[in-house]
Amino acid sequence: MKKYLSLFFIALALIMASCNNDNDENYATMSSDMINRVTLVSTGSTGMYAATYQFYLDFANAKTNITVTTKFAAQMPEVTFMVKDLPLSASSSTGYTFTASSVTPVDASGTAVSGYTITNLSGQILDGVIKLQYTVNGTFQVQATSNKLAYTTANTTVTDTLDATKIYKNTEMKYGFILDAAKDSAALYLANAQFDANMPAQSGMTFPHLTVTPTATGYTITGNNIVPTISGVPFKSYLITNFLANLYYDSDKATISFECAGKKVEATGYLHAQ
């Protein structure tokens, strides 16, 4: 698990490098394991499904092609298609946006994929964080994010459960969620975990076996009586109770709370620097 947080930052670096149009190269390609949160338009119910998105960014012509491999409902087969020639714009020195009001996906040979129409597509790659949303056939509203979400900017407040006046604040802790759509589970990797000024900071603490549920605004992650691990070694003395996190798609924000060793930890994190 510990490797995943470092993978976050490796991925960010790769994305930044490949999207950096200060390079001499006029294009970049990237592939990302993501999760689709799919809302059925007719009922409002949500589900989540693993997905792979491959991007071809043509900086010379300001276009991008996106190849998607995913499913949109549990009973549907997995499908692979590509949306081509989406207009690509630089939104800042570290990001790009792309949009399409309506596009017909094609397969690898360029033939239109029967039965699929993509509308209201919009997305961005900003600071290495990818997200996009689109509607499939007017039936499924899809919001796609990486399955590894690193809230690297976070403000944490720790309150002693026995004495509410004892408060400790920390801005060094970072929260990384790894979502597994197949198992409806998640894990949290907590970097620089420190719940008290006198507590030795832990380089990394992992909360395994959390439950993730898609919602209308993002994801809810819960758990109780979780034994965290540090470098793969269980630490029963740090038993986690009443874990609740809400991840919001639109604002790229997360709220997290849990209790550990007589402390109540509450945090607000962001995918981007504030």
Add this chain to the structure above:
Amino acid sequence: MNHNFPIFLSLKAVLTLIISIFGAASASAVTDLYQPADTAIRLRELSVIALKNGLDLTNQPISSTILGKSGIEHRKILTSRDASAMVPNLFIPEYGSRMTSAIFVRGLGSRMDMPAMGMNIDNIPILNKDNYDFDIIDINRIEVLRGPQSTLYGRNTMGGLINISTLSPLQYQGTRFLAEYASANSYRTAMSHYAKLSSTLGLGIMGYYRSTDGFFTNLYNGKKCDWEHLGSGRIKLQWQPSNDFSLSNVFFMSILHQGGYPYEYLATGEINYNDTCFYRRTSIMDGITAQWHKTNMTLTSITSFQYINDNMTMDQDFLPLSYFTLTQARKEYGFTQEFVVKSNADKDYHWVCGAYGFYKHYNMDAPVTFKDYGIEQLIEKHRNDANPDYPIKWDSREFLLGDNFRCPDYGAAVYHQSSYDVVRWTFSGGFRLDFEHSALNYHSSANTGFSIIDASTGGLFRHDDVNIDFPGHLSKSFFQFLPKVSALYHLSMPSPSNVYLSISKGYKSGGFNTQMFSDVLQERIMNLMGLAMKYDVDQIVSYKPEKCWTFEAGSHIECYDRRIQTDISAFYIRCTDQQLTVYPDGTTTGRITTNAGRTRSFGAELAMKIIPFDALEINVSYGYTNAKFTRFNNGKQDYAGNFIPYAPQNTIFAGANYTLPLSAKWASRIVISADVRAVGDMYWDEANTVKQSLYALPGASIAIEGNHYSLSLWGTNLSDTDYRSFYFVSIGNAFLQRGKPRQLGVTLRVNI
């Protein structure tokens, strides 16, 4: 014309009566003790001080203390520490080994790394403070300049400069012999010979040896721990083929082996540690001074080479427990080159300018060996308290943290100072542009491992290897502009006297604290077990330059035909980024140098030499320093308003020498000396929780002297005052260094 003060006439009469039993001659005989130290100023020397500051320091806007040969020999001054007792506001405590020359002056100083005072020995600017402390025989003159000397002398002279000159074979010829025996089976012996090989070529050769069993016993093994063996030699060659050219070469070599570290554990009052401690050092220095005199200017070239090969090994915890040991084995060499050009013409305007460069490089191996108790307490316990369900057990009860450092350091500077005489005023202004680049190449390593046990079953959960290979490189550059201005007014008095004001900037260069690497490695090991590494290497190992501004007013007064010489000064110092040695939190050891923020220091100094009549000389000096932090918050505690540690608030010296002439063929005089040295109060820590109160150390000697010999009986700390000269904390434990007890000795000098 003699001025015999009435108060002393009755004393003189009593003493004359006593001495009449021995057949005293006329009391008006001038002894060589009376020869003022600054008589040497009048001799033409190749001294760097004379070059840059002028022949007569008492005619300069500088606080200075000058010790001449006679006074140096009578007070058995062989080191800068010995001399410091007579210098107001200068404190060089006995601490650890000769490697740790901690110098504190006017609230400025440091226990380690960069010094606050520079030192020159026969024009060689000592590059490494670890080489400051060694015995020097046949010292001709010591000059201690207080206040920033950075404009003319550059780096690490923020608090001042100590200049030591040894006998010149062109000015002194003869054979000298020294034999001394004292308490603790301490003895010294020296022999030197100075001769003119021709009318223009002089050669001096000196050999010296010192040994002591030490004063303090390590209870663990019942042996003395502060023993020492020191041998040294010097060859001085001087050639002056004409009045226009002089060449001098001085070669020093010393070899030292000592136990050192008589550290008393505060909780028990015992010196008791189980691992080996020693310090070995071989030091070689060579300096060449060449001087050309032209009509209007003098050009001087000073070249030096310095080499140190030393090994410091010590029980880092200083307890009878096997925590860990440290070794620092180093080889360092350095070169300096300076060109000084000075105006000669006797005009109202005079100047000096110069260029200086240096290069030094050291290679140091500094392994730390973690031992059984250290592994148990500092690693296993720390980790297992956090996770008793899965405790760890280290693979072996001893392992090595390896460290190697290579540090190249070089710098260059140009400087200029102009002085202009207007009627009774002398106005001076100068500046120095100083550049330095320092780099540190480090390589830390460890190969060990531990097992994680499942406490519920007692079985192995997992085994983890600890393989650390941590190379890195740090470098820093420093550039400083160091100005100085002063105004001096020559008073209308029979003897040269003046008052002055000066403003100057001082600078202590930055660098890297290698002793912190064992802590960094320790934290890396803890990180491998899941505990966060607390330190950023660059942030903890590197420290910035320290700068200060000094505002000083003073006066040099001579009256009554120079029988009363008085130096007075008052100063105010503002220091930014002061380098302080602090201890990291928790159960780590070693020290770090941090930049404390801001400090301020003010005080005053008084030094007087009184010669009421020819046979009696009285020296007194007093220094007061009030040095406090104005801003220092280390993130856990705010020390603003606290006294700066290790800076004594008072330094006091009072001494008198009385010479009784004799008429015997075998003896020409008896010299009776008495003095008292006092230091304190001073705080040992930034929190000002531990203090050494003022303590006084009286001493005395009585010597019988003939034309070619001197035999003296002497004692130091005659009251056997129990005092502590230093304090520090290691692994959360406080230690003190005991001051030396009463010592008695006998010294024989023969000059042929």
